Amino acid sequence: MDQNTLKKSAAEYACANFIHDNMKLGLGTGSTVTFLVDALGKRIKEENLTITTVSTSSRTKRQAESLGIKVVDLNDVDELDLTIDGADQISSDYQGIKGGGAAHTLEKIVATASKRNLWIVDDSKLAEPFGSFPLPVEVLKTALHQLLLKFEAKNLNPKLRLDENGEPVKTHFGNLIVDLHLGEIKQPHELGQYLKSQVGVVEHGLFLDTVNTVIVGREAGPECIDTIR
Numbered sequence: 001m002d003q004n005t006l007k008k009s010a011a012e013y014a015c016a017n018f019i020h021d022n023m024k025l026g027l028g029t030g031s032t033v034t035f036l037v038d039a040l041g042k043r044i045k046e047e048n049l050t051i052t053t054v055s056t057s058s059r060t061k062r063q064a065e066s067l068g069i070k071v072v073d074l075n076d077v078d079e080l081d082l083t084i085d086g087a088d089q090i091s092s093d094y095q096g097i098k099g100g101g102a103a104h105t106l107e108k109i110v111a112t113a114s115k116r117n118l119w120i121v122d123d124s125k126l127a128e129p130f131g132s133f134p135l136p137v138e139v140l141k142t143a144l145h146q147l148l149l150k151f152e153a154k155n156l157n158p159k160l161r162l163d164e165n166g167e168p169v170k171t172h173f174g175n176l177i178v179d180l181h182l183g184e185i186k187q188p189h190e191l192g193q194y195l196k197s198q199v200g201v202v203e204h205g206l207f208l209d210t211v212n213t214v215i216v217g218r219e220a221g222p223e224c225i226d227t228i229r
């Protein structure tokens with residue numbers, strides 16, 4: 001089975017088992033969430049469900065609205081019942097790295113506004129060591145040079161993210177992404193605190209103690225893991 005088939009199976013399992021009528025639902029970003037949004041559009045139509053969603057990117061918003069899914073601004077809701085999102089890497093104790101698609105700041109704001117968070121992934125996202133996926137950090141353009149110097153001095157191996165044309169990738173908020181090529185993150189909480197305290201850092205892609213449920217697409221079928229949070 002290829003990765004896309006595994007992503008689709010995790011997304012469809014989440015849609016069938018975790019979405020209920022009258023829910024306020026956060027929608028993540030990425031290729032796995034694309035399968036979720038497709039399945040959600042279908043369920044809403046077939047079962048005439050009333051679901052209000054908040055999106056974490058213009059990409060997800062466009063797809064959702066094209067399928068007739070109601071999308072509102074986060075400023076118009078007090079709390080979301082659940083957010084379903086993808087992840088780039090998950091550790092054995094269910095800490096996450098997100099932002100491979102540069103969407104982690106908005107994703108973190110929406111995740112924080114949610115009673116529960118569920119991640120849908122294919123089994124490659126559980127690869128070890130945690131931190132082998134480069135850690136995305138959203139930074140203000142004005143602070144870029146200073147932050148690169150600081151991160152280099154701390155051996156965090158920073159690289160400005162460029163697109164296929166060699167231009168800096170811009171986030172939803174017009175900021176830049178620096179990826180930290182760390183190889184392994186042994187102390188994610190300490191690293192998260194350090195990054196958060198640097199002036200000019202908007203948000204980093206470590207999602208710590210966030211996820212309640214992980215659905216992993218596997219050859220044998222979707223595995224649903226309760227992380228006991």
Ligand SMILES: O=C[C@H](O)[C@H](O)[C@H](O)COP(=O)(O)O
Pocket residue numbers: 028029030031032033085086087088097098099100101102103104107
């Ligand atoms: O910025 C992007 C997000 O954090 C995505 O959730 C993450 O990159 C996973 O994406 P995908 O489902 O495409 O692997």
